[in-house]
Amino acid sequence: MSIIEVNHLTKKYGTTEVLKDINLEIYQGEVFGFVGHNGAGKSTFIHTITGITNKSSGSFTIMGFSDRQLNHVKKRIGVMPDVSNLYENMKGLNFLRYMGKLAGDKRNKPELKTLMKEVGLEGAAQKKIKSYSFGMKKKICIAQALLGNPDLIILDEPTSGIDPESAIKIRDLVIKLKEEGKTIFLTSHNLDEIDKVSDRVGILSDGEIKKLGTPRQLKEDKGAGVTISVRTKPILQKDDIQKLSEKMNTDIIFMEAKRDSTLLQVPSEEDLPEVSKKIIQSDVHLYEMKIEERSLEEVFMNA
């Protein structure tokens, strides 16, 4: 069953189209990760489906309610927008109490302190939010998204810019929430992160979903080609690869020249013999050629 269903959603700021024809389904109980460069439109997408901004066209439904009826489901959605959106002059606990009331959360102060502990904010209850570090602000922002025990939790870059230990803690929290049966939508530009917690990943680039699937599917996505590492002397540079591509009349993409090898991408494994032949013919010494296991990072780079 789908919890979020997005159809042809667009969002324009002035004349720039920040989201272009987004179509997406998020299923009940999954962790969905949205990956994209800075400025890809991840936050804008979250803002649009949570009522922070208005859509330009298209439609979406959340738990069966249309975008016009969004107010009916707000209590069942927990949202963590950007970190800058906190009441800096409130103490952590009071902030959660206020947010809790708005979210219809019945927890009392000790229970809220437990929640603070869960996200890694022990001892910060009576401190003003403006004295919090960046990471602590992230955490309290996550905590407020959990108020009211929502079925759908939407987190915008929950782990960006915080120390690795806290990031692991938040990742564990996400996994725990999933085990409780929550649906989680999160964004990140840290692919490793997304790879570890997500059941499915969407790659957003320039306001368009370029790829969609399980992390494994994306890594194995043959359509995107095979990445190979070629160790040669001299090392192949970008224009060598371009010439190679022209000679073979095949799309060969130069990715990176390392210290002693070059990373490139060919359409399929079938191209490898021909590539090695052409390299040797071009008077370059070929020492090694191997297929690289594709990380999500690469899939992402090519999106």
Next chain:
Amino acid sequence: MIHILTREFLESFKSVRSILIILFITFVSYQSATFIDSNPGLIQEIVKIGGEEGTVYTAAIALIVLILGFLFVFATSHDLINKEIELKTMRLLVTKTSRVQIMVGKFLGTLLFWVATITISFAVIFIISGSWFLKDYFHSFVFLFYIVSFVVLVSTVFTKSKLTMFLGILFGIALPILGLASAVSNNWYLVPFKYLLPYRYLEGSIALMFVPIVIGAFYFLISVFIMQRKDL
């Protein structure tokens, strides 16, 4: 809605500006009421020339509300809406509740603060004079209702709190002058102010006092309409 209302109401009492305003209004009411109370002859004089006894006691409050009302409410609440948009805390609110509820909560919380303020003054007068001047109380309420709606509108239309601070001072001075002038004059350029501002409705039947309420409610509806369309 009730939680936003409560917070807005309680927060209002916390600022130095509002405490000063409350103290000022209460002090002036107290001073003028004791002065009048100790000069019974004065009341008779005024009643003779057509005033009402209540008007005498509440004249000070009425004058404050009429002349300084816009300035005071702007001073405490010019950034009621735009500040939270600037700081982006509004984003948190809209993820939890509807924009209409946020607007109603903020509007009522602020109105309630002002009603509480004048209630304190009327209570002071009640202690001194022994009567609660309901009609004048109602007049002040209507005025404040109008002013708060207007301030909410300005705070919603203009997104910069620095600008609304400036506009607040400007409106706070200009509107009472325009309002009072238009109430007594028939200059063509004052006509819109005559009907849009609440001053002229003070005279005459009490039913007329509902006109500023209706105009205020209309301002509020426009504010909600604008708010619904905002990208936060």
